[in-house]
Amino acid sequence: MFGRCTVEYDGRAASSLGAGNRLLILKPDGTALVHTDEQRTPVNWQPPGSEHRAAVRDGRLRVRSVRENPDERLDVRFDRVEQVSALPVTGGRSVDVYGSEEDLRHRILDEPELVEPGFEPAATERATAAGPVDVFGHDDEGRPVVVELKRRRVGPDAAGQLGRYVEALARELPDGTEVRGVLVAPSVTDRAGELLAEKGLSHVPLSPPASSTTPSGDGRGSTTAPERSTDADDGAD
Template sequence: MHKYKLLLNPSLDETVHVVNEALKKGFLSLLVGLCRVNYKGRASSVLGWGERLVIIKRDGSVLVHRTWDFQPVNWQPPGSVLQASTRGRNLTIRSVRLKPRESLEIEFEKVFSVLVMDLVDEAEFTMYASEKDMQKAVMANPELVEEGLRPLVKEKEVEHGFIDVYAVDREGNIVIIELKRRIATSDDALQLSSYVEEVKKRSGGRGVRGILVAPSASKKALFLLEKHGLEFRTLNPQKCAELVESSSKRITDFF
């Protein structure tokens, strides 16, 4: 951390100065105090007086956090334009987004602490076990779904959307595979069904199967699959990520 500034029980004028300065320099600001919040834009919201944490980031995003809940109670996304000012006896922070037009107003009656910092963070963030990882794993190791399966195309476009994996089974049937990294829902089953119906229309009498592949599925999803003559296979996204990882490692080792 190169620079920081800490104020305890600051005057509102002092706070305005420090926050506007932080905004100009692109520093991170944390404010804790007694405030109320109004939002108007895609929807409207009102939050009465209470003690909260307000975070102002260098990209213009604003977060209002209560002492509970993962989600901020109010916020403004990156790119919003923000200004702090004193009006009467209170401090107001106003943030406006242009597209879509929406505005957030935080009014402080009392600020307990202000912490402004120039944090240094150059690290990369990497995630594994996404749906893309499952797709790669199934393309490279189709036996994860079924012995003898031959994947032909991924992301095959059809009228309603995209088929995750388009394959052919041992007996020459077309196999439509829908992948989900989470518990499959009835929506997922219906989506697969619509893909299968569409492919059936153009398959010229060739057999068409549909397989929903996910770590698990809801009861209604399983019921709908059964009803539409579709199948379900269990597949753990973490296992897929490990496979993708180890195979890319093997390639790296080779060179």
């Protein structure tokens, strides 16, 4: 729907939006989106699972979307409706994304020496008291190694996360066992680097496999070709 409306939201937070022309999208799964002419993020919304209802009050259309747990409500009051469309959506709803953290994990399991020579992965998502460890394994001297993967440049939070895993494992393993921690990510910020150094953790610069040609820039050596590149025949257009 498109038209002049006001929007009120109350729930996890609360907000109010004065009159203006906006686009209101109501999805059959209960999602509601109010979009203006800027930004990727809707100015107001209601998550999937909400219930939409429409009624005319004082001669004006009001669309109300409500959900519970948490209780929240979105009210869109129109004083003029410019357009209403019902659109029959079909086809795929989700995409496989290449270049994710999972792809990075596969890359490392395929070639553990990318982490360091002699590294031997033992488990993924290994449970610890501090949460699941992305890749757990041992170095060339048999020392336990915790590997935390990030698909992009990281800040201090990732260093903290890795540190928690290392500490949790150190407690879990026999007293005195030295546990190493390796952060695998394209790069780290200065602060994150300092934090890693403080905690005795290390960083291995490595990116998820490029889905298509991202040739120059990252001098991260010409490691073997990712099989992912089978979409190369797409070109043409």
